[in-house]
Structure formats: C-alpha cells, structure tokens
Amino acid sequence: MWNAASFSSLSFSFSRIRFALHIPSFVVPCTSCSTSTLHSHSQPPSPPHVDEAVDSFTRMLSMRPTPSIIQFNQILSSLSKTNHFLTAISLFHQLQTNGIIPSIVTFNILINCCCGMDNMTLAFSVFAKILRLDYQPSTVTLTTLLKGLCLSGNLQKALLFHDGVLAHGFQFDQVTYGIFINGLCKNGHTEDAIQLLRKIQLHGVVPNVVIYSTIIDGLCKDTLVSRAFHLYSEMLAKRISPNVITYNTLIYGLCLVGQINKAIGLLNDMVLKNILPNVRTYNTLIDGLCKKGNITYAKSVLAVMIKDGVKPNVVTYNSLMEWYCLSNELNKAKHVFNGMAQSGVAPDVLSYSIMINGFCKSKMIEDALNIFEEMSHKNLVPDTVTYSTLIDGLCKSKRISCALELLQKMEDRGQPPNLITYNSLLDGMFKNQQLEQALVLFNKMKGGGVIDGLCKSGRLKNEKEVFHDLSIKGCHPNVRTYTIMINGLCKEGLLHEALALLSEMEDNGCLPDVVTYEITIRALFEKGEIDKVEKLLHEMISRGLLKEPLPGGFSSGSDLKVVGLSRSLFNDIVFITQDENGSWILGCNGNSPVWSIFRCELLAVWNGLMLAWEADSLEVFQKLQHIFSSYLLGDVDLFSKIQDLLRRNWNVRFELIKREANNAAD
Numbered sequence: 001m002w003n004a005a006s007f008s009s010l011s012f013s014f015s016r017i018r019f020a021l022h023i024p025s026f027v028v029p030c031t032s033c034s035t036s037t038l039h040s041h042s043q044p045p046s047p048p049h050v051d052e053a054v055d056s057f058t059r060m061l062s063m064r065p066t067p068s069i070i071q072f073n074q075i076l077s078s079l080s081k082t083n084h085f086l087t088a089i090s091l092f093h094q095l096q097t098n099g100i101i102p103s104i105v106t107f108n109i110l111i112n113c114c115c116g117m118d119n120m121t122l123a124f125s126v127f128a129k130i131l132r133l134d135y136q137p138s139t140v141t142l143t144t145l146l147k148g149l150c151l152s153g154n155l156q157k158a159l160l161f162h163d164g165v166l167a168h169g170f171q172f173d174q175v176t177y178g179i180f181i182n183g184l185c186k187n188g189h190t191e192d193a194i195q196l197l198r199k200i201q202l203h204g205v206v207p208n209v210v211i212y213s214t215i216i217d218g219l220c221k222d223t224l225v226s227r228a229f230h231l232y233s234e235m236l237a238k239r240i241s242p243n244v245i246t247y248n249t250l251i252y253g254l255c256l257v258g259q260i261n262k263a264i265g266l267l268n269d270m271v272l273k274n275i276l277p278n279v280r281t282y283n284t285l286i287d288g289l290c291k292k293g294n295i296t297y298a299k300s301v302l303a304v305m306i307k308d309g310v311k312p313n314v315v316t317y318n319s320l321m322e323w324y325c326l327s328n329e330l331n332k333a334k335h336v337f338n339g340m341a342q343s344g345v346a347p348d349v350l351s352y353s354i355m356i357n358g359f360c361k362s363k364m365i366e367d368a369l370n371i372f373e374e375m376s377h378k379n380l381v382p383d384t385v386t387y388s389t390l391i392d393g394l395c396k397s398k399r400i401s402c403a404l405e406l407l408q409k410m411e412d413r414g415q416p417p418n419l420i421t422y423n424s425l426l427d428g429m430f431k432n433q434q435l436e437q438a439l440v441l442f443n444k445m446k447g448g449g450v451i452d453g454l455c456k457s458g459r460l461k462n463e464k465e466v467f468h469d470l471s472i473k474g475c476h477p478n479v480r481t482y483t484i485m486i487n488g489l490c491k492e493g494l495l496h497e498a499l500a501l502l503s504e505m506e507d508n509g510c511l512p513d514v515v516t517y518e519i520t521i522r523a524l525f526e527k528g529e530i531d532k533v534e535k536l537l538h539e540m541i542s543r544g545l546l547k548e549p550l551p552g553g554f555s556s557g558s559d560l561k562v563v564g565l566s567r568s569l570f571n572d573i574v575f576i577t578q579d580e581n582g583s584w585i586l587g588c589n590g591n592s593p594v595w596s597i598f599r600c601e602l603l604a605v606w607n608g609l610m611l612a613w614e615a616d617s618l619e620v621f622q623k624l625q626h627i628f629s630s631y632l633l634g635d636v637d638l639f640s641k642i643q644d645l646l647r648r649n650w651n652v653r654f655e656l657i658k659r660e661a662n663n664a665a666d
Contacts, residue, residue: 050084057091061098069103076109085113104130108140115148123148143176150183158183159192171203178210185218193218209235213246220253228253244270248280255288263288277308283315290323298323314340314348321351325358333358349375353386360393368393381413388421395428400437403428479505483516490523498523499532514545 057075060067072095079088092110095102102110107130114123123145130137142165149158162180165172172180177200184193193215197207212235219228232250235242247270254263263285267277282305289298298320305312317340324333337355340347352375359368372390375382387410394403403425410417422441429438482505489498502512502520512520517540524533 050079050082050087053079054087054091057094061094061100066098066100069100069106072100073103073105073109076106080109080112080116083116085116088113104135104138104141107135108138108144111141111144111148115144115151118148118152120148120152120154137170139173139176142170142172143179146176147179147183150180150187153187155184155187155189155192162196166203172200172205174205174208174211177205178208178214181211182214185214188222190215190218190222190224207240209240209243209246212240213243213249216246216253217249220249220256223253223257225250225253225257225259242275244275244278244281247275248278248284251281251288252284255284255291258292260285260288260292260294277310279305279310279313279316282310283313283319286316287319290319293323293327295320295323295327312343312345314345314351317343317345318348318350318354321354321358325354325361328362330358330362330364347378347380349380349383349386352380352382353389356386356393357389360389360396363397365393365397365399382410382415384410384415384418384421387415388418388424391421392424395424398428398432400425400428400432400434479510479513479516482510483513483519486516487519490519493527495523495527495529511543514540517545 053075057072060071060075076088076091079085079091089110092102092106095106107126111123111126114120114126127137127141127145130141146158146162149155149161158180162172177196181193181196184190184196197211197215200207212231216228216231219225219231228250232242232246235246247266251263251266254260254266267281267285270277270281282301285301286298286305289295289301302312302316302320305316317336321333321336324330324336333355337347337351340351352371355371356368359365359371368390372382372386375386387406391403391406391410394400394406407417407421407425410421425441426438429441482501486498486501489495489501498520502516505512505516517536521533521536524530524536
C-alpha cells in the first residue's frame with residue numbers, strides 16, 4: 001500500500017543524492033487566480049463547447065441529488081483533452097468548495113492538467129493530497145507523473161521516481177514503459193532507454209513492438225544504425241513482429257547514413273512480409289535518394305508510389321524541389337511547385353521557403369520577393385527560416401536597408417530572429433563597410449537576449465564566432481557582453497578560456513564588474529581551483545568590489561546570497577555574500593525579517609550542515625535560501641533535524657563568535 005509516510009521516505013532517500021521530489025502543501029488556484037502563479041500558462045481561447053461544458057458543470061453542482069462524480073469527471077476530462085487546463089482546475093476547485101468528494105480519476109485528470117502546464121510542483125502537490133486522503137494511486141496516476149517529468153525535460157528525476165516507485169512494490173505495465181521510453185528517447189537519452197528495456201524484462205514486463213520501435217527510432221536518429229539492427233534482430237528472435245513504423249524508422253536510419261541500397265532492400269523485405277509501405281516510407285526513400293543526388297531513381301520511386309495507390313503529399317514534393325534548387329535547376333523546381341496545385345496538394349511554408357532560397361541563390365531577388373508576397377495571399381505565415389532566407393539574399397545583393405525593413409516586419413509579426421538572421425545582416429554590413437550599423441545591431445542582439453540565449457541553449461560555438469567577428473572588425477564588446485561570454489565558457493567547463501577572456505577584457509580597457517567575478521569564482525570553486533579563487537577575491541578587495549571580512553558565524557536572512565566558498569582564507573571558511581544594500585561582503589552578517597531570531601539561527605545551522613554534508617570536504621558553512629520559509633520545512637522540528645545530522649559519521653566544529661550587533665541570536 002502507498003501512503004504519505006512511504007512517499008515521504010522515498011523523497012528523503014532521493015535527497016541524499018541531491019535530488020528530491022518535494023511535496024509542497026496543496027493549493028488549488030481559485031477562479032480569480034492570476035495565471036502567472038501557474039507559470040503563465042497560455043490557455044487556448046474558449047470555444048463554444050468549453051463555455052457549454054462550464055455551464056453544464058455549474059448546473060450539475062446545483063442539482064439535488066448531486067450527480068455522480070463520474071459525470072463531473074467526464075467534463076473535466078474533456079477540458080483536459082482540449083488543453084483547457086486552467087478551466088478544469090478552476091472547476092475542480094468549485095467541486096471541492098461544494099463538498100463533493102473527488103475520485104482517484106478526478107485527481108488523475110488534475111495531475112494531467114498540471115503536467116500539461118509544465119507545473120510539476122503542483123502535479124506532485126496533487127499526488128501528495130492523494131496519499132494524504134489514503135487513496136491508492138493507480139497506474140494512470142504514476143504514468144501521468146512520469147510522462148510529465150519527461151515532457152518537462154526532468155529525465156533524471158523521472159528515472160529516480162521510477163526506481164523509487166518500484167522500491168515500494170508498485171509495478172508498471174507496457175503502456176507506462178512505452179510512454180517512459182518514448183520520453184527518454186525524445187530527449188536524447190537512448191542509452192537510458194536501452195538499460196530500462198533490460199530492466200523491465202526482469203520485472204516481468206514483456207516489451208512490445210511499440211517499445212522496440214521507439215528505441216530503434218532513437219538509435220537511428222543518433223546514426224547508430226548497426227545497433228538499431230541488432231535490436232531489430234532481437235525483436236525477430238522474440239517473435240515480436242515489426243510493423244510499418246519499425247520499417248520506416250530503419251529505412252530512415254539507412255538513408256541518414258547514406259546506405260540507400262540497403263534501404264531499398266528493406267522496402268522489398270517489408271512488401272514480401274505483407275506490410276504495406278505508407279506515404280512516410282516512400283517520402284523517406286525519395287528524400288534519401290535526392291540527398292544522394294540520384295534524382296532519377298527518386299522519380300522512379302515516386303512513380304511506384306503513385307502506382308501503388310499512395311498519394312504523394314507536400315513532403316514528397318518538397319524533397320524534389322529542394323534537390324532541384326540545390327542543383328541550380330530552378331526551372332524544374334518551379335515545375336514541381338506549380339504541379340503541386342494540379343495534384344491537389346497545397347504548398348506549405350517550407351515549400352515557399354525552398355523556392356525563396358532557390359531564387360536567392362540564383363540572384364533572382366525580385367522573384368523571391370514576389371513569391372514571398374504570394375504567401376500572404378494564400379494565408380500562409382512566413383516563419384523564421386523564410387524571413388532569414390530572404391534577408392540573407394537581400395544582404396548578399398547589397399540591399400541592406402531592405403533587409404533591415406524586413407527584419408522589422410519580421411519582429412512586428414511575432415517571428416523572432418535567430419543567429420542566422422543576425423549573422424546574415426552583420427556579414428552584409430561588414431562587407432559594405434557599415435560598421436556603425438553593425439554595432440547598433442549587435443547591441444540590439446544583446447538587449448534582446450540573443451547572445452545570452454546562445455549560451456543557455458548550448459550553442460557556444462556560434463556565440464564565439466559572432467564575438468570574434470565583431471572584435472576583429474573593431475566593434476568592441478562591453479562588460480555585459482564579456483560577462484555573458486565568460487558565463488557561457490564556464491558552463492561548458494572551459495575555465496582556461498574563461499580566465500583568458502577575463503584577462504583579455506582588462507587588456508582592452510574593459511574592467512570586470514562584480515557579476516563577472518561572481519560567475520568566474522563560482523565556476524572555479526566548483527572545480528576546486530581554490531588558489532585561483534583566492535587570487536580573484538584579492539583582486540575584488542583591491543578594486544573595492546568586496547569589503548574586508550567581517551566576524552562571522554551562523555546568521556540568516558533572505559537578503560543574503562552566497563556566491564562562493566574557499567578553505568584557504570580567513571580561518572578556513574570564506575563566505576561571499578551580498579547584503580540588503582547590494583554590497584558584496586567577504587564574511588557573513590545580516591538579519592532576517594521572518595520568524596523569531598532563535599528559529600532563524602537554527603534554520604541557518606541546519607541548512608549549513610546539510611550543505612556541508614553534501615560537499616564532503618568542508619566543515620560547516622551556510623547558504624541562505626528563502627524558499628525554506630515556505631514548504632520545505634514547515635513545522636519540522638529543527639532540533640531533531642540538526643541532531644540527526646550531528647550523529648552522522650563526520651567531524652563538525654562549532655565556534656561561538658560574540659557579535660555586539662547580534663547578541664540575542666548568539
């Protein structure tokens with residue numbers, strides 16, 4: 001049986017390895033709640049059927065006798081399935097207000113709504129409520145939570161949650177594992193998916209064609225085609241029959257690595273096994289043949305496709321057009337484009353983007369502009385690729401002002417420019433000696449978060465190229481740009497390059513600020529580079545960016561923020577904190593506006609001990625985090641928590657430092 005206590009122990013076991021699915025106290029937002037409390041989830045506009053559902057729900061609440069919870073669940077489920085999550089949560093609140101007891105199905109719907117809004121904290125709050133009410137979580141409950149963790153990218157948490165659930169004696173089924181493995185593969189964790197495939201068989205779950213096909217798809221997308229075929233052979237040995245999805249995935253993998261002949265052989269194999277190829281099968285082969293330059297064979301496959309009664313779609317024609325454009329056979333591409341309408345297939349945004357790219361490469365800019373305007377007449381909205389392609393063509397034709405007008409139009413219509421867009425413009429400006437305009441554009445990139453976004457998205461190489469390009473052309477970055485770049489290097493673990501850039505910025509007359517130092521010191525400390533941390537700390541003190549050390553022990557206050565630690569300065573322990581005025585201090589001081597002073601000090605002791613235990617090598621230090629005042633501790637007995645930590649196998653030393661300004665706490 002599952003209960004709140006068992007899940008609490010599960011959460012505690014996770015916390016020892018620096019992870020816990022914390023369960024905050026459950027609060028369902030009321031009808032008037034701001035959506036910002038739910039991560040500003042954007043809900044679709046309410047169509048008539050949603051208003052009707054809400055009206056029906058409200059009428060049912062006033063009926064006597066009250067209808068079955070099943071009828072309420074049907075309305076909540078329909079809202080959840082159409083992504084009207086906030087409406088469903090609001091109606092659930094009304095359900096509780098009217099004293100109607102929800103079922104486990106009701107809670108499952110609510111969890112699905114929370115996951116759909118990417119609010120896993122709220123989802124686990126609902127789960128906690130289920131346990132507190134002594135409901136037994138169903139397979140649907142746990143599967144929905146796992147799916148939510150996967151969709152939100154919390155793969156490590158999903159794996160730990162899965163293992164914790166199994167440890168409590170609960171078993172998942174094929175459906176759950178199909179969803180879980182799909183989540184792992186879609187997030188690039190194919191190896192974890194393979195390990196999970198091996199584990200589930202030990203738990204008596206027989207993998208099906210969906211599970212195998214999902215992993216094969218992940219391997220093929222990673223170009224690990226030989227391993228995909230090993231798994232395919234394993235399927236056959238276990239008498240699990242592959243379906244058209246399995247074959248499509250393998251054909252895609254073979255085309256991806258250029259093994260077209262084997263892909264054609266596999267197509268023949270599936271036909272012999274009476275598995276009919278579908279439009280995706282043929283499209284994959286046609287695209288693969290086009291990419292290999294074998295357009296004649298691609299057209300032959302198209303003929304076979306039509307003969308077999310499989311109607312080509314826009315993807316089919318796009319593959320052919322793209323090849324013709326890349327081969328500078330623009331007339332043939334135009335012929336395919338015009339022939340689509342005659343075949344009853346409407347061109348999509350990608351079709352137009354391909355043609356615009358073809359016209360631009362052939363320096364037919366007016367034709368590109370004309371076909372771009374045609375999109376609006378067909379009610380097609382150009383995407384970032386379409387705009388970027390045309391902007392690149394305009395820049396290469398030295399029509400910079402026209403390109404900038406298009407950039408403005410792009411932004412006005414809600415299409416965000418990307419690095420390719422900006423690179424095209426910057427390159428065009430540099431080649432036309434428009435350095436001042438280039439610098440204005442680069443500052444706009446910084447202001448819009450483009451440079452910072454490249455670091456956060458892991459595209460550091462792209463950022464370094466832009467950064468270097470600007471530097472050599474005389475557009476000197478400022479402290480903020482340097483800091484963003486250093487932050488990106490630190491996150492990639494390239495500390496040597498980060499320190500070199502820190503030195504370079506000083507050589508260029510741009511002095512690092514507190515934020516630059518904070519980022520660098522944090523990264524160095526995490527890597528154990530204590531000597532370098534000490535050097536930078538002294539630099540900060542000498543430049544007046546850091547105050548002299550203050551007497552320190554334990555103190556608390558949400559206005560302090562720890563940014564680094566060192567064991568080699570000031571009696572083995574160094575705190576770098578920021579006080580309520582924004583000044584950076586070496587040491588520890590401050591006060592707290594919450595709770596009693598005594599409780600604040602206890603909280604600081606407990607938190608410091610926890611972090612010291614996890615850091616292994618340190619003795620005692622403090623890190624202040626305001627969220628502890630909300631749900632993590634609640635009414636937990638801090639004394640018992642501290643005693644538990646002190647009983648562990650380690651050495652703890654306390655020093656009482658009398659401070660005149662804080663006698664009560666001491």
